[in-house]
Amino acid sequence: MSEFLEFRNVSKRFGAIQAVDGVSLGIKKGEFFSLLGPSGCGKTTMLRLAAGFEYPDTGQVILDGADITDLSPNKRKVNTIFQSYALFPHLNVWENIAFGLRVAKRSKRDIETEVEAMLRLIRMGDQAGKKPDQLSGGQKQRVAIARALINKPQVLLLDEPLAALDLKLRQRMLIELDMIHDQVGITFLYVTHDQGEAMSLSDRIAVMDSGRIEQVGSPAEIYETPRTSFVAAFIGDTNFLEGEVTGLVESEYCQVKIADIPGVICFNDKSMKPGNPVYLSIRPEKIHISRDRPEESRLRNIVPAVVEDMIYLGSTTKYWVRTHGLRVQVLRQHFRFFLDEKPIRWNDDVWIWWHGDDGFMLDRYRAVDEHLVALPPRKVGEPEDNNEKP
Amino acid sequence: MKRESRQKVRESLVSFPSLFWLSLFFIVPTLFVFAIALKPANPYGGIGSGWTWDNLRSLVNPNYLAVAWRTLWISVLSAAVCIVLATPIGYYLARVTARWKGFFLMLIIVPFWTNFLIRIFAWKVLLHPEGAIKKALAFSGLIGPQTSLLYNAGAVVLVTVYTFLPFTILPIYAAAEKFDFQLLEAARDLGAKRLQAFAKVFLPGIRRGLITAVLFVFIPALGSYVIPDIVGGPSGEMIGNKIAQRVFVDRNLPQASALSIVLILSVLAPLVTVLVLQRKRDKPESLL
Ligand SMILES: Nc1ncnc2c1ncn2[C@@H]1O[C@H](COP(=O)(O)OP(=O)(O)O)[C@@H](O)[C@H]1O
Ligand SMILES: [Mg+2]
Numbered sequence: 001m002s003e004f005l006e007f008r009n010v011s012k013r014f015g016a017i018q019a020v021d022g023v024s025l026g027i028k029k030g031e032f033f034s035l036l037g038p039s040g041c042g043k044t045t046m047l048r049l050a051a052g053f054e055y056p057d058t059g060q061v062i063l064d065g066a067d068i069t070d071l072s073p074n075k076r077k078v079n080t081i082f083q084s085y086a087l088f089p090h091l092n093v094w095e096n097i098a099f100g101l102r103v104a105k106r107s108k109r110d111i112e113t114e115v116e117a118m119l120r121l122i123r124m125g126d127q128a129g130k131k132p133d134q135l136s137g138g139q140k141q142r143v144a145i146a147r148a149l150i151n152k153p154q155v156l157l158l159d160e161p162l163a164a165l166d167l168k169l170r171q172r173m174l175i176e177l178d179m180i181h182d183q184v185g186i187t188f189l190y191v192t193h194d195q196g197e198a199m200s201l202s203d204r205i206a207v208m209d210s211g212r213i214e215q216v217g218s219p220a221e222i223y224e225t226p227r228t229s230f231v232a233a234f235i236g237d238t239n240f241l242e243g244e245v246t247g248l249v250e251s252e253y254c255q256v257k258i259a260d261i262p263g264v265i266c267f268n269d270k271s272m273k274p275g276n277p278v279y280l281s282i283r284p285e286k287i288h289i290s291r292d293r294p295e296e297s298r299l300r301n302i303v304p305a306v307v308e309d310m311i312y313l314g315s316t317t318k319y320w321v322r323t324h325g326l327r328v329q330v331l332r333q334h335f336r337f338f339l340d341e342k343p344i345r346w347n348d349d350v351w352i353w354w355h356g357d358d359g360f361m362l363d364r365y366r367a368v369d370e371h372l373v374a375l376p377p378r379k380v381g382e383p384e385d386n387n388e389k390p
Numbered sequence: 391m392k393r394e395s396r397q398k399v400r401e402s403l404v405s406f407p408s409l410f411w412l413s414l415f416f417i418v419p420t421l422f423v424f425a426i427a428l429k430p431a432n433p434y435g436g437i438g439s440g441w442t443w444d445n446l447r448s449l450v451n452p453n454y455l456a457v458a459w460r461t462l463w464i465s466v467l468s469a470a471v472c473i474v475l476a477t478p479i480g481y482y483l484a485r486v487t488a489r490w491k492g493f494f495l496m497l498i499i500v501p502f503w504t505n506f507l508i509r510i511f512a513w514k515v516l517l518h519p520e521g522a523i524k525k526a527l528a529f530s531g532l533i534g535p536q537t538s539l540l541y542n543a544g545a546v547v548l549v550t551v552y553t554f555l556p557f558t559i560l561p562i563y564a565a566a567e568k569f570d571f572q573l574l575e576a577a578r579d580l581g582a583k584r585l586q587a588f589a590k591v592f593l594p595g596i597r598r599g600l601i602t603a604v605l606f607v608f609i610p611a612l613g614s615y616v617i618p619d620i621v622g623g624p625s626g627e628m629i630g631n632k633i634a635q636r637v638f639v640d641r642n643l644p645q646a647s648a649l650s651i652v653l654i655l656s657v658l659a660p661l662v663t664v665l666v667l668q669r670k671r672d673k674p675e676s677l678l
Binding site: 051052053072073074078079080082084086087088089090099100103104147148151 | 570572573575576577578579580581582583586590591594595597
């Protein structure tokens with residue numbers, strides 16, 4: 001399928017700030033597409049470019065084959081859910097939803113039937129007479145959705161629509177948004193800084209940083225095979241281990257020397273050659289931990305370690321272990337609870353191991369991204385962490 | 391519930407001084423005016439004894455009706471022109487950057503540094519048959535050489551608008567400053583043209599500012615005396631001038647009082663209507 005909403009080499013600058021920097025991006029028809037990135041990376045600006053509230057300095061915005069770059073907002077078949085909802089305070093729920101049809105001069109009968117249908121979709125038929133300031137956050141949210149959807153937009157733009165809601169409500173609205181997307185079947189362009197939201201809702205995600213797209217892919221692709229260290233660090237937790245390629249194994253894998261751990265096996269998807277410096281990223285949940293030494297096996301990396309910190313998280317426990325001067329995060333799922341099993345405790349000697357396919361090699365992350373790599377507090381007098389610059 | 395009523399008591403305690411002030415210097419004198427209107431005049435410019443309806447009856451007089459009608463339309467027109475000018479000005483003031491905002495607000499306030507009377511006399515000079523404006527307009531052929539810019543109702547409207555425009559800009563600006571301009575984007579997003587968004591979202595959004603602004607021109611314009619006296623001439627006379635004539639020329643205080651009562655009632659009528667309407671609208675539906 002070809003692209004439905006397309007940004008072609010779009011740039012937008014505000015004074016000294018390059019908010020969007022040469023972005024090319026294609027969104028397919030009917031897709032739930034998310035822009036994910038830290039605050040200030042240019043997500044809202046991208047939406048405003050699509051809605052027509054901002055015009056790009058260079059580049060084009062294409063919708064359904066037509067160049068809409070210079071079209072004013074009221075002429076675009078896109079509608080926006082604003083971060084603050086922007087419901088009209090002087091109109092009640094019914095009138096807010098009817099607004100688009102009224103300015104389009106639709107007949108009274110049409111307006112009535114369509115508003116009623118929308119009120120049913122958002123299950124707020126009994127609240128039609130209320131003014132926005134009498135509604136709860138979740139209700140405002142739903143009215144904003146209905147008000148936008150009633151215009152039958154080709155693309156619905158959502159700017160962090162759940163950010164203002166509390167956790168429970170957010171989870172419910174997540175499900176509701178997903179249902180609405182399935183029901184109306186239009187294209188959603190969804191902006192969020194919350195990876196959980198993006199992961200659970202999206203067909204595809206574009207990870208943004210400083211006005212650029214770092215990676216586009218399905219949630220699983222982005223999580224399992226991040227292309228840059230920024231993506232790896234921003235999406236979920238990860239361990240970054242710095243090392244050097246020392247040899248190749250069966251052409252598909254290579255041996256990496258990390259600190260003084262020799263011969264760590266890693267899948268070589270980037271065609272690294274011996275002598276190349278690399279950054280190895282391993283997700284905490286991909287690393288196993290136990291008191292007993294696991295069996296040797298092909299492509300399995302086994303390293304002895306000492307438990308330094310642990311946090312019990314209910315369904316999981318997070319460990320920080322030290323091995324060869326490196327501090328590594330390990331996440332352990334509780335499958336069974338053995339009464340006779342001696343639990344792992346602080347200062348215990350343990351073994352950690354992971355499969356060669358579970359680590360991925362990246363370029364070194366940039367200094368500006370360092371704040372994204374969640375560092376556990378370091379004890380005084382300890383050697384440098386693995387995440388620090390050498 | 392109990393706490394609410396205690397709060398109410400406390401609020402009325404706070405408003406007591408202003409209530410006292412208002413009754414001492416506004417309500418009591420007004421009652422005096424009402425009383426004097428029902429007294430006969432005596433030949434020496436004083437107030438006679440006994441009571442009479444004659445003063446009020448004499449108001450029904452084509453001469454007065456013409457002046458009352460003129461007073462009304464001059465006030466309505468002045469208020470309308472002020473609102474039409476002040477609304478876009480208030481809108482832009484709220485949208486420009488802070489630096490420009492300060493500059494423009496300065497421009498609006500600077501004229502107040504010059505005395506009100508002097509500014510009106512300045513208009514008299516400007517509009518004078520030998521004045522610059524008249525000459526320029528006549529030269530460019532926009533008006534005939536005999537057309538007078540001064541001493542007519544038009545001059546009164548012009549100077550009234552000039553005088554009260556700042557008082558309409560400020561409340562509209564204050565309301566616009568609190569307005570959430572993202573609502574205009576939302577309206578445009580939903581298909582409204584620029585002007586539609588302005589009329590359907592911005593104007594209702596600054597409703598209170600608009601009402602205040604209207605009252606700020608309309609009420610003083612109804613009671614105008616100085617402006618028509620200086621630039622109005624006989625064809626620009628308003629009720630205020632008639633009251634002054636009854637007091638200073640005829641020395642007939644009861645007649646002047648009767649006219650004043652008409653004026654007071656016509657000022658109170660729109661004020662009370664607006665207050666009642668506003669109260670009704672702002673009451674949340676759940677309480678009804
Ligand atoms: N109208 C504007 N004027 C000046 N700077 C702006 C404007 N809009 C956005 N920016 C800047 O552009 C950058 C990107 O902003 P934005 O798109 O809102 O980011 P995000 O939505 O990802 O948090 C930020 O640094 C922000 O301060
Ligand atoms: Mg934003």
